[in-house]
Amino acid sequence: MTIEEKIDYRFKKKELLKIALTHSSHSGNSTNNERLEFLGDAVLELIISEYLFLSHKLSEGKMTKIRSNIVCAESLSKAAYELQLGDHIFLGKGEIVTGGRQRKSNLANAFEALIGAVFLDSNFETTRKVVLEILASNIQLALSGALVKDYKTELQEYIQKNNDNVIEYILDRSEGPEHNKTFYINLIFNGDCVSHGIGKSKKEGEQDAAKNYLSKARKI
């Protein structure tokens, strides 16, 4: 089965599908999928926002949280995996031998780019239909609370390329009365403090520290 058959959409401009599946490591002069990924992410955000708005009477805060559990690397790489997108991505040799076809970030990014490509090739309504079909199970999981974002696992996966890396979460201090303490966590990476986290529990503080480090690391 081709990708087009799997997502039940036939591209008018086949070139867009090719760009969506081209990772930046792929050699040659071909355009990579980074710009389409940017567009696809915004398309997904709106489709999921609209769906949550219309179909469930959730508060704004609740919608924000559930959306972030649907439009995230964890959920989108799962969808990409089910479409076996990894087999179709154009990667550089170095990326292939280091497991690039299975890498969650590559899968999630290619998925976002694919949705960006469908949007450019068609329109919002058609893309909505494609997305709600593919992400149906992820949406149900997120609504049931089963898709909760785990930044510590994400960070572990992010740095696992180098097996010697050691991550520790150290409680710096806690403040406030017993029933309402705030915990300050330092994230130690190979002996250096690289980020801080704050939370109403140690676990929450650790998640926050991992999240902050990931967001910094990805900007660089």
Next chain:
Amino acid sequence: MTIEEKIDYRFKKKELLKIALTHSSHSGNSTNNERLEFLGDAVLELIISEYLFLSHKLSEGKMTKIRSNIVCAESLSKAAYELQLGDHIFLGKGEIVTGGRQRKSNLANAFEALIGAVFLDSNFETTRKVVLEILASNIQLALSGALVKDYKTELQEYIQKNNDNVIEYILDRSEGPEHNKTFYINLIFNGDCVSHGIGKSKKEGEQDAAKNYLSKARKI
């Protein structure tokens, strides 16, 4: 001139326009604009993403930055101000006497909600036309680099309700060789360290600390 005339869109469901302009402080059983604001934000993100994608050959990183300077409180409150949206927002009395009609966050939120309402009342294509018309000058300013997000100013505005609040930015430490230092900044709020920032200059670290504090404060 009515709002509908100003944005050149006539609502089929007038109720949506009313909800878009209803602040949470407004008394009575009327629905407030928080959910529409959530939707409208995602609508704006996609419209601006698509515009930047199609009309300018910018990198993904550059598009992200420019978009964040267009879809932000600063830029949207400016657009809302030009539409004189403040005169039409339904506010609680307490909010009115403390300057709620001029408050940037109220203006920006009502603007986002208004766009969310247009989207629900029509479709993506119609909303795109409305948005690109209203935000034309902001888009040009952002592309020229004139709309740069200033988190320190934003934080100052955010906390200014209480004039006794004092914010200080303290250099915790710097690390690395002279030509490539990293600066660690502590944000001190009324004597307590409330957030941290990291940057390649003190200024950048201060912006990061202000940004981190804002994002935490808004979650609470």
